[in-house]
Amino acid sequence: MHIHQTTFIKSAVKPADYPPIDLPEIAFAGRSNVGKSSLINVIVERKALVRTSSTPGRTQLINFFQVTGVPFSLNLVDLPGYGYAKVPLDVKRQWGPMMERYLSGRESLKGVVLILDIRRIPSDEDLQMLSWLRSYNRRPIIVLTKCDKVTKNERAKQTAAIAAKLQMDKSQLVHFSALSKDGRDAVWQAIQDAVEA
Numbered sequence: 001m002h003i004h005q006t007t008f009i010k011s012a013v014k015p016a017d018y019p020p021i022d023l024p025e026i027a028f029a030g031r032s033n034v035g036k037s038s039l040i041n042v043i044v045e046r047k048a049l050v051r052t053s054s055t056p057g058r059t060q061l062i063n064f065f066q067v068t069g070v071p072f073s074l075n076l077v078d079l080p081g082y083g084y085a086k087v088p089l090d091v092k093r094q095w096g097p098m099m100e101r102y103l104s105g106r107e108s109l110k111g112v113v114l115i116l117d118i119r120r121i122p123s124d125e126d127l128q129m130l131s132w133l134r135s136y137n138r139r140p141i142i143v144l145t146k147c148d149k150v151t152k153n154e155r156a157k158q159t160a161a162i163a164a165k166l167q168m169d170k171s172q173l174v175h176f177s178a179l180s181k182d183g184r185d186a187v188w189q190a191i192q193d194a195v196e197a
């Protein structure tokens with residue numbers, strides 16, 4: 001993927017505020033603090049396009065970005081994370097309907113990158129998100145991030161354990177690190193496959 005330009009379009013809660021559906025769209029989901037915003041910054045080669053934070057639960061709106069590139073242009077969508085206990089109750093209440101409206105109704109949505117921490121066995125919420133995606137016929141792209149934090153042995157062991165928990169073949173899991181940027185091309189390849197499917 002060769003990127004000419006990436007711009008922030010807008011934040012939205014409800015469909016009336018989403019940008020137009022003139023480009024294919026890929027969204028990024030995962031628990032709070034897993035590294036969604038960091039991954040987006042790395043794949044678009046921008047240091048701070050998306051705000052990242054050591055405080056979980058920073059992203060609480062649906063954030064739309066537009067990437068102009070070759071061989072294709074698309075929108076990237078940073079979805080608010082789940083599973084963070086300290087998020088205010090009104091924000092938590094808004095989260096489910098906000099996600100459901102987006103995932104069920106967004107016509108241009110071609111795939112959802114579900115980001116998991118290589119060091120953790122997927123939680124019930126991760127599994128719920130995966131089954132939610134499948135029930136809306138949204139193609140899941142599973143990315144295991146923070147791979148820089150594990151040894152080669154741990155990486156192999158965790159990959160097998162996570163694949164078993166997800167009931168997927170481990171060849172379907174994409175490895176990534178925002179620190180080393182390893183896996184950037186593999187993430188783009190998976191996105192391209194989803195856009196062209």
Ligand code: GTP
Pocket residue numbers: 030031032033034035036037038039051052053054055056057058059080081082145146147148149176177178179
């Ligand atoms: P919310 O928006 O709060 O849901 O979080 P997020 O999923 O967008 O996570 P974010 O990208 O803000 O990253 C959370 C923390 O993890 C930050 O301190 C990042 O620097 C760190 N981090 C993210 N990806 C990696 C990675 O691949 N390796 C390492 N070592 N740290 C990472």
Ligand code: MG
Pocket residue numbers: 036037038051052058059078
């Ligand atoms: Mg974020």
